[in-house]
Amino acid sequence: MNDSAPRRVRVRAPELVGEGGWLNTGDRSYSLVDLRGRIVILDFWTFCCINCLHVLDELRELEEKHRDTVVVIGVHSPKFVHEAEHQAVVDAVERYGVEHPVLDDPELATWKQYAVRAWPTLVVIDPEGYVVAQHAGEGHVHAIERLVTELEAEREEKGTLRRGDGPYVAPEPEPTALRFPGRALLLPSGNFLVSDTTRHQLVELEADGETVVRRIGSGTRAFADGPAHTAAFSEPQGLALLDGTTVVVADTVNHALRRLDLATGAVSTLAGTGRQWWQGSPTSGPAREVDLSSPWDVAVFAGRVWIAMAGVHQLWAYDPADDTVSVTAGTTNEGLVDGPGAEAWFAQPSGLAVSPDGERLWLADSETSALRWVDLDGTVHTAVGTGLFDFGLRDGAAEQALLQHPLGVTALPDGSVAISDTYNHALRRYDPASGEVTTLATDLREPSDAVLAGDDIVVVESARHRLTRLRLPEEAVRVDAVAHRTRRAATEVAPGRLRLDVIFQAPTGQKLDTRYGPSTRLLVSATPPELLLSGEGADTDLARTLHLNPEIAEGVLHVSAMAASCDTASDSGSAAGAANEYPACHVHQQDWGVPVRVTGTGADRLPLVLAGMDGEAESQTP
Incomplete structure (x- = not known):
C-alpha cells in the first residue's frame, strides 16, 4: 500500500438556488434532496450563447436514452442584462425546445457555488449527491454518457439508484x-x-x-x-x-x-x-460533403450566398456556380478583430444584409454587440461596438454608441442600416455618412429581423410572435442612454507572474489523440491588449505563464482551449482495455472570457477546467 499517494475525496454538491424560480416543473421547486437516487446533470447556460444551444441539442439523445435514471437541470446564468429578466428566460426555454427543468438564477448564486467560469459548463452529480465530473464547453456528452452508464451499474448494485419519471412538466402550447x-x-x-x-x-x-x-x-x-x-x-x-x-x-x-x-x-x-463542424474538419469542398455549424443567416453578396456561421464565429459562402462552400472570413476565435478576412475575429455573426450599391455586406455580430461590415475585397470593419463585455443602449457618435446583442440588420435605401437591437427591444439606425447611431423605435419585443415593404419597415417581433409594420420616420427618436458591463464578478489576480492552467483529463476509456501531432491547443489574448506584458498567442501546452501589467487595473483574459481524445476500447462487446481498431475520436473545446482585477492580494494561479473530475472529484471545494 502506498500511503504517500494523494487521497481523493468526494465533494458534496452545493444546493440549487435561484431567485427566478423553476420552469418546466408545474410550478414546483426542487432541492437536491428531492432528486437523491437520480443522476443529475447541471447544464449552466445562457440563451445568447451558441455553444450553450449546441449543448442543448447534444443532451437530447442522452436525456431520452436515460430518461428513468437521469435528470438534466438547466441552470440559467445570464450574461446580458436582458437575460436576467424572468420572462425572457421563460421565452428562451420554449423557443429552444428545452424539455427538462430549468432553474432561473439571475444573480448567479448557483453559478458561484459551483465555481463556474464559462458558458456552457456541465456538472454531473451522482445518486448520492456528490459531484463526480465537470466539463466546460461542448463536445463532452459522449464522455458523460459513458460515465452515466457506469454510475447506473455501480449505484444499482449498491442500492442507491432510483428509477422512475423525472420532474419535467411540459408547458401548455400557445395557439398563435x-x-x-x-x-x-x-x-x-x-x-x-x-x-x-x-x-x-x-x-x-x-x-x-x-x-x-x-x-x-x-x-x-x-x-x-x-x-x-x-x-x-x-x-x-x-x-x-x-x-x-x-x-x-x-x-x-x-x-x-x-x-x-x-x-x-x-x-x-x-x-x-x-453534422456539426468541428476543429479539424474540412473548411471547403463540395457543398453537401462539408459540415457546417449553426448557420444563422444568409445573403447574396458578390455572386455567392454568404453565411453567418454563428457556431464557429466565421463567415462562409456557398457558390452556386460550382456547388461548393468555403470560409470567407474569421479564424474561429471569438472576439472583435478587424482586418483581412483570414485574420478577422467574430463573435456569433447572426444577421446579414447587402448595401443598395452591392459594395458592403453588413453584419450583426451579436456577442460583441457590434455592427460590422465586409468590403468586396474581404476586409472586415467595425462601425459600432468595442468587444464581448460592453453593451447597452446609447445613441450618438458610433465610437461611443452601444447596442445589446443585435440579431438582425436591414439595408435602407439611403445607404444607412437599420439594426434589430434584440436585447434592447429596439430598432436602431446607423448612418455611415454622419457616423451617428439613432433609435427608430422602442417597445418592440426581441426584434430579430426587419424587412422593407414600400415606405414601411416590417419588424419581426420574435417574442411577440408577430410581424409589426412601422413607418420609417424622417428623423430618429433619441432615448436616454444606458451603459452596461457583464454581470460576472471579476477574478482578483496579482500583478506580474500569473500561472494559467487549463485542466483537461481524458474521460474514462479515452486517451489523448497524438496520431497527427499535438492533441491540444491554447490561445491567449487580452482586452485591453496592454494587460498582457507576455504570454499571449497560441501554443500546444495547456499550461502557460502570463505576465500581467501592474499599471492596468482591470481587463479581460480571453482563453481558448482545445483537446482531442480517442476511445481506447470498443463500445461493442470487447473486453475492457482491448485495442479498438477504429476508435471514435472527440474534440473538446471552450472559449473563456475571464474578467480580472489586478491587485496586490490577488491569486497568482488561474485554473480553468476544460474537462476534469471524471469518476471522483479531486479534493477541492467547488
Missing part, C-alpha cells in the same frame, strides 16, 4: 399563428415568407403580414427533403432570395442550407451534411 419567428423575406408576389423557428416550419403570409397562405415543413424537428408537407427543418432562421423562384434557408440546428422552390413548396439540401 407564429411561434418565435426568426426572419422574414419579402417575396416577389408581395407576400412575406417567415421562418417559424420554434415550430420548425416556414410560413407564407399575405401582404398584411397576418393571414397564413401556406406552411412548409412537417412541424417536427427533423432533417428531411421532399414536398412541403413532409419536408422537415430544425429551428430554421435566415432566408435569402437566390432568384425569382428559389429561397435559400439557413436550417440552423440541422447545420445545413436548404433550398425552397417557391412554385412547388419542395425542399432540398444545398449544403451541409446534418
